[in-house]
Amino acid sequence: MSEVDILSAVTPALPPDEPEFQQKEMLLNVGPAHPAMHGIIRILAKLEGELVVESDVEIGYLHRAFEKSCEESTWNQAIIYTDRLNYVSAAINNIGYCMAVEKLLGIELPPRGQYIRVLMSEISRIGDHLTCVGASAMELGGFTVFLYMIKGREYCWELIEEYCGARVTTAAARVGGMPYDLPEGFLDKCLWVIKEVREILRECDILLTNNRIFVERMENVGVMSAERAIAWGWTGPCLRGSGVAYDVRKDFPYLVYDQLDWEVPVGRRGDNLDRYLVRMEEMEQSCRIIEQCVAKMPGGPINCSDKTVVLPDKKDTYGNIEGLMNHFKLIMYGHGIRVPAGECYFPVEAANGELGFYIVSHPDEHSKDGCNDRAWRVRCRPPCLNMVASLPETINNYMIADIVPTFGSVNMIGGELDR
Amino acid sequence: MFIDFGIIIGKIAFVLVNILNGAGILTWVERKQSALMSDRIGANRASILGIRLLGLVNSLADALKLIFKEDFVPPRGVRVLHFLAPIFAMGPVFLTMAVIPFGPPIELWGRDIKLQILDLDIGMLYVLAFGSIAVYGAMIAGWASNSKYALLGGMRASAQMISYEVVLGLSLIGPILVFGTLEPGLMVNAQNTYLWGWIPQWGVIVQPIAFLLFLPAAMAETKRAPFDMPEGESEIIGFATEYSGMRWGMFFLGEFAEIVVLAGIMTTVFFGGYHVPFLFDAVEKAGQAGFHFPWGSYFALGEVDRCDLANACVRCEARDTDVAPDADSLDVPAFSIRSIDARVMEGNAAGGPGEYRDYGPCHTVVGEVK
Numbered sequence: 206m207s208e209v210d211i212l213s214a215v216t217p218a219l220p221p222d223e224p225e226f227q228q229k230e231m232l233l234n235v236g237p238a239h240p241a242m243h244g245i246i247r248i249l250a251k252l253e254g255e256l257v258v259e260s261d262v263e264i265g266y267l268h269r270a271f272e273k274s275c276e277e278s279t280w281n282q283a284i285i286y287t288d289r290l291n292y293v294s295a296a297i298n299n300i301g302y303c304m305a306v307e308k309l310l311g312i313e314l315p316p317r318g319q320y321i322r323v324l325m326s327e328i329s330r331i332g333d334h335l336t337c338v339g340a341s342a343m344e345l346g347g348f349t350v351f352l353y354m355i356k357g358r359e360y361c362w363e364l365i366e367e368y369c370g371a372r373v374t375t376a377a378a379r380v381g382g383m384p385y386d387l388p389e390g391f392l393d394k395c396l397w398v399i400k401e402v403r404e405i406l407r408e409c410d411i412l413l414t415n416n417r418i419f420v421e422r423m424e425n426v427g428v429m430s431a432e433r434a435i436a437w438g439w440t441g442p443c444l445r446g447s448g449v450a451y452d453v454r455k456d457f458p459y460l461v462y463d464q465l466d467w468e469v470p471v472g473r474r475g476d477n478l479d480r481y482l483v484r485m486e487e488m489e490q491s492c493r494i495i496e497q498c499v500a501k502m503p504g505g506p507i508n509c510s511d512k513t514v515v516l517p518d519k520k521d522t523y524g525n526i527e528g529l530m531n532h533f534k535l536i537m538y539g540h541g542i543r544v545p546a547g548e549c550y551f552p553v554e555a556a557n558g559e560l561g562f563y564i565v566s567h568p569d570e571h572s573k574d575g576c577n578d579r580a581w582r583v584r585c586r587p588p589c590l591n592m593v594a595s596l597p598e599t600i601n602n603y604m605i606a607d608i609v610p611t612f613g614s615v616n617m618i619g620g621e622l623d624r
Numbered sequence: 625m626f627i628d629f630g631i632i633i634g635k636i637a638f639v640l641v642n643i644l645n646g647a648g649i650l651t652w653v654e655r656k657q658s659a660l661m662s663d664r665i666g667a668n669r670a671s672i673l674g675i676r677l678l679g680l681v682n683s684l685a686d687a688l689k690l691i692f693k694e695d696f697v698p699p700r701g702v703r704v705l706h707f708l709a710p711i712f713a714m715g716p717v718f719l720t721m722a723v724i725p726f727g728p729p730i731e732l733w734g735r736d737i738k739l740q741i742l743d744l745d746i747g748m749l750y751v752l753a754f755g756s757i758a759v760y761g762a763m764i765a766g767w768a769s770n771s772k773y774a775l776l777g778g779m780r781a782s783a784q785m786i787s788y789e790v791v792l793g794l795s796l797i798g799p800i801l802v803f804g805t806l807e808p809g810l811m812v813n814a815q816n817t818y819l820w821g822w823i824p825q826w827g828v829i830v831q832p833i834a835f836l837l838f839l840p841a842a843m844a845e846t847k848r849a850p851f852d853m854p855e856g857e858s859e860i861i862g863f864a865t866e867y868s869g870m871r872w873g874m875f876f877l878g879e880f881a882e883i884v885v886l887a888g889i890m891t892t893v894f895f896g897g898y899h900v901p902f903l904f905d906a907v908e909k910a911g912q913a914g915f916h917f918p919w920g921s922y923f924a925l926g927e928v929d930r931c932d933l934a935n936a937c938v939r940c941e942a943r944d945t946d947v948a949p950d951a952d953s954l955d956v957p958a959f960s961i962r963s964i965d966a967r968v969m970e971g972n973a974a975g976g977p978g979e980y981r982d983y984g985p986c987h988t989v990v991g992e993v994k
Contacts, residue, residue, distance in 0.1 A: 233772050241858050255776065344858035346849055349662035356663060418850045605776070609858050 229253055233605070237266055241344050241609045245619035248596070248608065255605045260597040264590075264622055271624035275583035280306050280380050280542045283583065288374040290585065290621040293336050294329035294556040296365060298621075299378035304459060305551035305562035306380045306580075309544050310514060314382060318507040319460045321383050324395065324498045325368065325375075326460075326553075327491040331402055332361035333556030333616075334442075334484045334491075341481065341613030342413060345422055350409050357405040360398045367391060380542055381515040382508025392499045399492045406488055414482070423478035427599040427611030430475055437598070438591040441558020443615060446483045447475030453554035465497045480614040514542050541578035548582075557616055558588030587621035627733070635741050639721050647880035648683040655679070686873075693869035698770050701866065705768035710871045713761025714878035716754040717885055723747040724888040725809045727898050739898075740809060747808040748800055751889055752793045755845070758878065759785045762854060762863045765875070769866035777863035781847070781854030788844035788851075795837035799827040799893045812897030822918030824901040827894035835894045842886040846879055 231252045236242030245266040251259040271290065275283035287298040300322050307313070314322070339354030362372045367388055369377045377384065413419045429439070434447040444451055452469045454462040470486035472479025508515040512531055521528025534540050546568040552561035567581030592615040599615075600608050652667065656679060659666025667679035675681065697706050727739035744750050759782050766778015800806055803814040817825045828835045844851035855862040864875045891897060902915045915923040 231772060233776075240861065255780075346852065346858070348658065352662040352664060606853070 230258065235605075235608060241612060243617065243619055245623065246593070246617060248600070248612075250600075250605065250608070252605060257600055257603060257605055257608065260600055262593055262596045264593060267619040267623035269624070272583050272585060276580050279579050280544060283580065284378065284380075285374065285376050288376055290560070290587065290624065291333065291555055291557060291618045292373050292620045293618060294326075294333035295373060295375045296325040296329040296377040297553060297555045298560065299376060300326055301551065301553035301555065301560050302562050303378040303380050304553065305549060305564050306542075306544060307509075308549045308551045309547055309564060309566055310381070310511075310542070312381055312509045312511050312514060314509055315506050316461070316503045317386075317505045318383050318509070320498050320502050321387060321507060322378065323460050323462065323465070324495060324502075325365070325377050327494045327498070328361050328364050328395070328398075330556045331488050331491045331495075332358045332365075334488045335361070335402075335405075337556075337613070337616040338409070338413075338481060338484050341477075341610060342409075342419065344609045344613050345419060347413065347416075347419065350412050353405050353409055353412075357402045360401050364391070364394060364398055367394070379508075379515070381511060386507050387502075392502060395495055395499050399495055402488065403492060406485065410485060414485075420478060422607070423481060423610055423614075424476055425474065426477050426603055426607045427480075427614060428474060428476045429595070429599055433595075433598065434475065437595040439558065439595070440591070441554070441556070441588050442483045442487060443480055443592050444558065445470060446472035446480035446614075448473055448479075453552050453559050457552060459551075459553060462494075464501075465494050467494050467497075477610045477614040539578060543576035543578070544580075545576055552586070555588055555621075557592075557618065557621070559586065560588055560621070561586035585621070585624055587624060589615060589617050589622050593617050593622055627735070631735070631737055632741070635737075635739070636722075639726070639741060640718065643718060643721055643881050643884050644877075646884035647877055648687075649680070650880045650883055651686070651876075652680055652683050655682070690870045690873035695871055696866070696868045698866045701770040702768040705764050706866075707871075709761050709765035709768055710867070710874035710878070711761075712764060713758055714874045714881065716757040716761075717878050717882045720751055720754045720885050721888060723750050723808050724885070724892055725812055725897060726888075738809070743807075743809060745805075745807045748796055748806045748811075748893075751808075752789075752796070755792065756786075756789055758882065759789070761875070761878065765867065766863040769863075771866050773861050774863050774865045777854055777861065777865065781863050784844060784847075784851065784854055788841045791837055791841040792845060795834040795841060796893060798831040798834035802827070802830050808892050808897075812892055812899060815896040816899045818918075824896055824899075826896045826901075831894070835890075838890065838894070842890065846882045846886060848883075 233250045233252050235248040235250055237244050237247045242248070245264075247263040247266075249261040249263065250257045269289070271286055274286050278286070284299050284302060287302045288295040290298040335354040335358040339351040339358075342354075343351035365375055365377065366372045368391065369375050369385060371377075429437075429443070429447050431447045431449050434444050435449060439447070440451065440453075448471050450469045450471045453459070455469055467490045470483050470490065472483050513535075516522075516535055517528040517531045522532040523529070535542065544566045546566050548563070548565040550561055550563040552559045554560075563582075563584040563586065564580050565582035566577055569577040596612070596615065599611050603611070656666045658664075667682035668676060670676070670679070670681040670685035672681055672684075697703055722742040723740065723744050725738070725740040729736050729738050731737070742750075762781035762785065763778045766774045766776070766781070769775070799811070803811045805811055805814065811827075815824065815826050819825050819829065823829055840851075847854055855864075864872050867875065902917050904913065904916055913924070917923070
């Protein structure tokens with residue numbers, strides 16, 4: 206329902222002779238200039254007192270033509286646009302996009318590359334969940350928790366920075382491989398970070414989980430049943446909070462997730478508290494995954510051996526003519542990676558849920574091999590679009606103050622919502 | 625008459641300065657304490673010529689900033705009410721402090737001065753009456769801003785403050801009944817007695833449940849977390865949404881001042897006011913000023929109390945004394961007197977003839993007399 210619809214629904218309901226101050230319902234714009242709305246979303250709420258009787262969500266404030274930009278750039282150039290999807294856990298987006306392209310190419314990474322991808326994904330996931338839980342707690346007044354958790358996220362982001370030199374816009378994957386091998390001592394640092402994160406989780410668990418003020422504002426608020434959640438296309442921690450054990454990593458295993466020992470936490474009631482608890486437990490599971498990755502980290506190459514996809518070593522580029530030609534063939538305009546015509550959909554489990562890339566490679570009639578150096582269509586399935594689309598269902602008939610924890614537990618990220 | 629007027633002005637100034645200072649320091653305490661809890665350093669940047677005072681200067685900087693910020697009035701707001709609301713929020717809080725006694729009557733320049741601005745026999749009613757006025761500040765602010773958020777905040781603030789006002793008022797009924805008076809000064813004096821000779825008869829002892837009700841109600845009244853719904857900074861931003869500059873500051877100054885004032889009320893009603901338990905002056909304990917603990921020990925404060933040899937001329941009729949202090953020589957070395965009849969002549973230091981006051985027999989006076 207658009208703003209005009211709601212307005213017209215409110216106004217004619219008044220009898221013409223009734224004075225205006227007896228109007229019972231109030232239309233309230235929550236956002237975009239509202240502290241809890243990130244500046245990029247507007248909730249139009251019809252209030253009866255403080256009760257939200259009807260609401261509408263307006264998105265699109267951060268639309269920047271992500272998909273079109275990807276279609277305008279070559280396969281590898283599009284990676285930096287995926288950084289901007291869920292900017293809190295950018296490495297997962299990079300890896301998801303690259304794996305979609307790799308599926309079209311029909312190539313697979315050697316084990317070390319796969320383990321590094323899992324490692325990066327899980328470090329990013331911990332950072333994302335820490336941010337989400339910390340920010341929700343802060344919006345309920347728990348500023349201490351926010352700072353503790355941001356400290357934890359800082360450790361995670363320092364790891365990512367050490368790997369790829371960037372904290373937010375990581376570009377931590379390439380089609381057919383990873384940009385860098387692990388730096389020295391990285392695995393030991395991972396273990397240290399895991400230890401610190403677990404300590405932070407323990408502290409925050411004490412601060413929040415049995416905190417009556419926190420629990421009373423989260424429990425039985427923003428309830429979404431499993432059926433409705435599936436109907437809306439929910440995925441990720443929010444769906445698991447509603448009691449559906451769907452996790453792309455378990456149900457459609459990619460990389461080496463099926464070789465690792467970890468569990469999928471689920472909630473029971475589908476309220477904000479369950480979503481919070483699921484996120485807390487998922488961080489612990491991610492810690493377990495990282496531990497196993499560190500223990501099992503194999504040696505060997507990180508990139509696949511296909512020279513038509515992966516850039517040669519720098520010593521080859523500068524050292525021999527074949528390497529130099531290989532490099533130019535991959536970099537030059539109109540050449541690049543030759544992805545055969547076809548289409549594919551590849552989902553990964555991002556921090557918010559199923560992040561899928563649907564990619565169409567269309568044959569270029571001008572090229573000899575019938576391949577194209579860029580995607581004809583890139584469609585991103587952002588996880589939090591479905592959650593935000595169903596936001597009215599989770600905030601209607603609750604108090605206006607309940608918008609904040611519900612909205613926080615959905616973990617809307619403008620980058621992937623508006624693309 | 626001018627002196628009386630001056631004394632009143634002086635008392636008002638004293639109370640005002642103390643409330644404002646208290647409020648300023650409380651903002652600092654809140655910032656530093658929450659910083660400590662959440663692994664931060666807290667306010668520490670503002671400095672005057674490099675002097676930071678652990679961040680205390682920040683309060684000054686805040687005040688300066690607020691004063692010089694634009695005083696914005698929403699275009700469709702009600703100007704007059706918008707102007708009045710912060711005054712309603714802050715004024716009554718300061719007025720409430722008028723009836724809180726902050727010390728026993730003192731004698732200065734031949735006048736008995738009560739350390740209390742307004743000695744009302746219905747003091748506690750006055751407190752409740754002025755406490756309720758502060759609600760208007762939030763309500764009017766919400767209304768005058770012509771903002772839905774401010775309106776919601778104002779409604780919340782008034783709903784919360786009125787409901788906790790009831791608790792606040794009713795929790796004071798118990799102590800009022802026990803002490804049998806509405807007058808804060810008399811209430812304080814009524815708490816200067818001892819149950820079974822050793823428990824101070826404080827409001828918190830004789831009316832513990834009233835205190836347990838009063839404390840959270842006072843926290844709600846001052847809108848501290850977890851009762852910070854009217855502010856609701858994460859969802860409705862609160863009744864002060866459309867306020868800026870010092871007008872906004874006045875709401876929060878009022879809030880912090882209210883902490884000081886409610887602490888004053890709490891001390892008056894539940895914690896014996898200005899009386900320190902087991903501390904007696906010479907009149908009550910036969911010349912032995914200091915702490916007389918119920919288990920018998922005695923901690924002397926100062927010298928032989930009002931036998932202040934530097935100021936008063938003392939004539940002691942020593943009985944079983946080791947050393948009889950010479951009345952005329954004021955630089956007697958250390959002395960110990962087992963039992964004396966201390967007869968003190970209060971007068972000027974010149975030692976002119978004055979009135980003797982009998983303080984009865986003193987026991988075990990051990991002290992050093994300059």
